[in-house]
Each structure stands twice: as structure tokens, then as C-alpha cells.
Amino acid sequence: MQGLSEHERYKPYNSRTIRETPYWRRLSLALQEAMDIVARVMPFRTNEYVLGTLIDWDNIPDDPIFRMTFPHRDMLLPEEYASLKHLIEQDDTEAIKRRIEAIWLRMNPHPAGQLTHNGVTLNGKVLSGIQHKYRETVLFFPGAGQTCHAYCTFCFRWAQFIGEEELKFNARESQELVSYLRVHTEVTDVLITGGDPMIMNSRSLASYIEPLLELPHLKSIRIGTKSVAYWPQRFVTDKDTPELLELFRRIVAAGKNLSIMGHYNHPVEIRQDIARQAVERIRSTGATLRMQAPVIRHINENPADWAALWTEGVRLGAVPYYMFVERDTGPSHYFAMPLARAFEIFQAAYRTVSGLARTVRGPSMSTFYGKVLINGIETVAGEKVFVLQFLQARNPQWVLRTFYARFDPQVTWFDDLRPAFGERAFFFQGEPAALPELIPVLLETA
Incomplete structure (x- = not known):
């Protein structure tokens, strides 16, 4: 150093x-x-x-x-x-x-059923630090990665950082995860999250990841991180950067897709020379860098900032992935914006970028039922509506189903939307039996 x-x-x-x-x-x-x-x-x-x-x-x-x-x-x-x-x-x-x-x-410390519906069991034992909401993807919270290089004031995982153990997702090692995955061969993706896994040194990170490389049905390993913005030196000048990049190469050489899910909220984060070098180093290992962030009041309300962020990312070789809606947790009264405004920002930014940046999806709400995309604001049968669609869902049969909500210019979150056309409920709200049948995480494994 x-x-x-x-x-x-x-x-x-x-x-x-x-x-x-x-x-x-x-x-x-x-x-x-x-x-x-x-x-x-x-x-x-x-x-x-x-x-x-x-x-x-x-x-x-x-x-x-x-x-x-x-x-x-x-x-x-x-x-x-x-x-x-x-x-x-x-x-x-x-x-x-x-x-x-x-x-x-x-402040609703665990939104969208994280604590009540996403946990898993194996042989009657609750497994700490593992969530399984969608059939193909498991989330893993390594204990050594439950902090960050810097905290975002709007973070929906704020409860991980306040020192209350009963509110924290935390796994000490990966053996229980491996055992769970050996039973659940429908899982193709593991998302290692936190906190920020990149806060760990390379040896600790490898100890969690390398056992996963032996699972043939596991195709992709994702690492969610803000370090690309808040501490890009992690990939360039840190003491163990060479070991980190070599770990990335080993993952790719093992036949796994490695996706670094980079949290970029504003173009200033990717314009720094060190941040650009970080993108280059990550890509040199064969890993893919994807870009995602929520749209936040007081921070990134300007469509031009989003367009600049996506365009610069594409130039450097990153893939624009998601614009999220701020979740109903923490100080959301301060950071959230009306869904109509979020859609306007996304649409205005999307219209100004080339097709290579239009890999981005949004605005997307990570709700209890699944990831719901705001696909448009239209007038249908004489009623102004939000056009909505599931990108991912607890019940896979809901994916890509289009449905409609009454337009409300003030609503900031999915739970406050009401069905359009006089319907009493959305199509998925009358299917309670679908959850235990189609989400294996809710079943104990013999």
C-alpha cells in the first residue's frame, strides 16, 4: 500500500x-x-x-x-x-x-415478505442468510459481507446495518447453501448480496464462492456491489486486487457466468478515471458488468443523467440492466416519487439512447408478488391506466402477464394501486395456493 x-x-x-x-x-x-x-x-x-x-x-x-x-x-x-x-x-x-x-x-424494515416468505428450510432447519423468492434464483448473504464501503441513505437493506441481529440476514459459511442447492436443482443463479460482498478480502470471498463451482446445474453467479462506484479501487489498487481478479477468472474458467451487478446511481460515479479502470479490470476477467439503480427524488430525477449514465456504461462495456422504483421502506416518504413521474423519467431517458443502451428495463417495482414493470400510461376502454407486467414472479405462470391499474398521479408504490375497469382484485391476488406449490423455498426438504 x-x-x-x-x-x-x-x-x-x-x-x-x-x-x-x-x-x-x-x-x-x-x-x-x-x-x-x-x-x-x-x-x-x-x-x-x-x-x-x-x-x-x-x-x-x-x-x-x-x-x-x-x-x-x-x-x-x-x-x-x-x-x-x-x-x-x-x-x-x-x-x-x-x-x-x-x-x-x-419504516418497514423488511419489505416484500423478505423475512416472512423468502426464507428457506432444509431437513426442518431454518437456514440463515439464504432467501429464495423466485424459482431460478437464490440470494445469499455472507456474514463477512454485511457492510459496505459507504452507505446509501435510501438503501432498502438499511436494517442490515443498524446493529439489530434479529433484523439481519447473515450466513456464516456456504456449506448450508451448497446443501440446499444440491436438493434444489431448479436453481440456476445465485446472487451474493449484502451489504456488499466486495467489502470482503479475496480469500473470504473465495471461501464462499468456490464450493458453488462444483454444482453443475448452477449456471450463473451474481455479485451485487456498490464498490464499483463508492470504492472502485477494489478492482484496481487494493492490496489483494490481483487475487480478486484471479478469482473472477477461475469462476469463468469453471464454466459459470459471472455477473457483477454494479449499483450506479449517477453519472459522476462512472466518470472518474479510477471507476473507468475498474470497469476495464472487471471485463478483462471475462465477467459481465451490469448497471442498476433506483430512481430517487433529490438524487437522479433528471432524465439526462440516466441517459448519460447508460451511454457511458455502454461505451465502457457495461450493460444497462434495471431502473428500480424506490421501495416502501426506510425514509421512502423523502426519496420516493410518484410512479407516473418515475415512468416519465425512464421514458425520456430511454428515448435519447441508442439500442445498445436499451437493454435497461424499468421502472421496476420489487413487490411481494414479484418484479412488476411499469410498461406505460395509456387510456384503455375510456379509462386512464398504468400498464403493468411481471418480469419475475413467485408464480412463474405470472411472468409477462400484462395487467392494468387505475391511474393515480400521486401513488408511489405498488401496494397503493387499485385494479382498473372496476375489478375488485388483480388477477394474481386470488391465488394463495400458487405460492406453496410453486415456490420451493416455502417447503421443508426431506
Whole structure:
């Protein structure tokens, strides 16, 4: 590591240590107060690269990367902020703890049935850190990867980072995953997620992945990561970068598709020289880099930013994959936008890019029932409607089924949509028996 600049050495900061940096003094007293209060509820972690390279300090608090990484008072409801501020001033430790826990509960820590419907069992035992929502794909949460190089303020996995073990998905090793996959040969893809698996050193990451290479029915290994944006040095200058890239090559040589699911929210993240080098290094191993992110109020509402992000990604060899809708969790009241607006942004950006960037799909909602695409806003039989379609579903028979919801310019999430044409329910809401029959994760394996 000798000879590396300050921005090439990974140096994280939390809500306490950030106060020791010159960046803290650039915050107004109001922003410092908000940081002190909101960071007690929502996790905060950043690093020197984000602070020194990505954030435009002449544009705070409106800089998009600043909004993505620093807490804002409006992330709490006004009454929550005021009451928590009062309790902090009173130094009432127990009351502060109870108030924070109540806010966490209000924020829906595990949306879309993650805790109640996505878990798996094997021989009567619940397997920790494994989710199986869709037939072909299993999610794996390695215990050593349940943090990130920096935290996003809007992250739907915020409950992984607040120190409450009962809210956390966490697997200590991969043997239970391998045992589960040996029984469930319908699974072709494993998504290693977190947190961020790339926070692990290469040896730890290999210990989780290499046992999977022996499974012939497993075709693809995906790694979900924000490191391509928040710490691209992971693929270029980190001490064990050569070992990491060699691991990628071994995965590809074993006949598996390796897809790095890169979380890019704004074009500034991919415009840095080190970020472009990271893309080149990843691709040199035979891995594919895909780009995905939610559309977020205060951060990436400009269609031109999305078009620039996708176009630059394609130029570098990455594949635009998803624009997501902000989930109904955490401070979604602050970050979510009406579905109609999300569609307008996607459509405006999509219209300006070439066919090579039109691999992207969106806006997509990861709902309890599956991934629901907003395919359009149309007038059908005299009624203005959202045109919706399942891209993925708990019941595979629902995939690519088109259905319609009444248009509502204010709705921000799927659960608040109502069926069009006077229907009482969507077609899939009367099929409870379909879930245990078609989702093997809900069945105990003998």
C-alpha cells in the first residue's frame, strides 16, 4: 500500500469519526444537527474517496452524492425529528432507544415478505442468510459481507446495518447453501448480496464462492456491489486486487457466468478515471458488468443523467440492466416519487439512447408478488391506466402477464394501486395456493 494517495487507501468514517475531518466543518450548524439526530436512526458510513472525489462541496446540500450518503432531517417525519431532538437534549437514554426502535418499526424494515416468505428450510432447519423468492434464483448473504464501503441513505437493506441481529440476514459459511442447492436443482443463479460482498478480502470471498463451482446445474453467479462506484479501487489498487481478479477468472474458467451487478446511481460515479479502470479490470476477467439503480427524488430525477449514465456504461462495456422504483421502506416518504413521474423519467431517458443502451428495463417495482414493470400510461376502454407486467414472479405462470391499474398521479408504490375497469382484485391476488406449490423455498426438504 506504500505510495498510494489518500484517496487510494480505504479509510471509512462513521457518524463519530466524520467530525474529526475537515469535511465536517463545511457543514452548516443545521446540517450538523441533522447529522447528529438522523444518524442515530439511519446508518451512516462513508469513505475518503466519496468525500474527496465524488461530492461537490460547493453544491451541498443539493449535490446528489451528498444526498446519497449524508442524512437529512427530512428523512424523519417532522414529529419524529422533533421528539428525538427533545429526548437527546434531555439525555434520556432509554427513551431515545425506545423512540428509535419505534421509528425503525414504522419504516418497514423488511419489505416484500423478505423475512416472512423468502426464507428457506432444509431437513426442518431454518437456514440463515439464504432467501429464495423466485424459482431460478437464490440470494445469499455472507456474514463477512454485511457492510459496505459507504452507505446509501435510501438503501432498502438499511436494517442490515443498524446493529439489530434479529433484523439481519447473515450466513456464516456456504456449506448450508451448497446443501440446499444440491436438493434444489431448479436453481440456476445465485446472487451474493449484502451489504456488499466486495467489502470482503479475496480469500473470504473465495471461501464462499468456490464450493458453488462444483454444482453443475448452477449456471450463473451474481455479485451485487456498490464498490464499483463508492470504492472502485477494489478492482484496481487494493492490496489483494490481483487475487480478486484471479478469482473472477477461475469462476469463468469453471464454466459459470459471472455477473457483477454494479449499483450506479449517477453519472459522476462512472466518470472518474479510477471507476473507468475498474470497469476495464472487471471485463478483462471475462465477467459481465451490469448497471442498476433506483430512481430517487433529490438524487437522479433528471432524465439526462440516466441517459448519460447508460451511454457511458455502454461505451465502457457495461450493460444497462434495471431502473428500480424506490421501495416502501426506510425514509421512502423523502426519496420516493410518484410512479407516473418515475415512468416519465425512464421514458425520456430511454428515448435519447441508442439500442445498445436499451437493454435497461424499468421502472421496476420489487413487490411481494414479484418484479412488476411499469410498461406505460395509456387510456384503455375510456379509462386512464398504468400498464403493468411481471418480469419475475413467485408464480412463474405470472411472468409477462400484462395487467392494468387505475391511474393515480400521486401513488408511489405498488401496494397503493387499485385494479382498473372496476375489478375488485388483480388477477394474481386470488391465488394463495400458487405460492406453496410453486415456490420451493416455502417447503421443508426431506
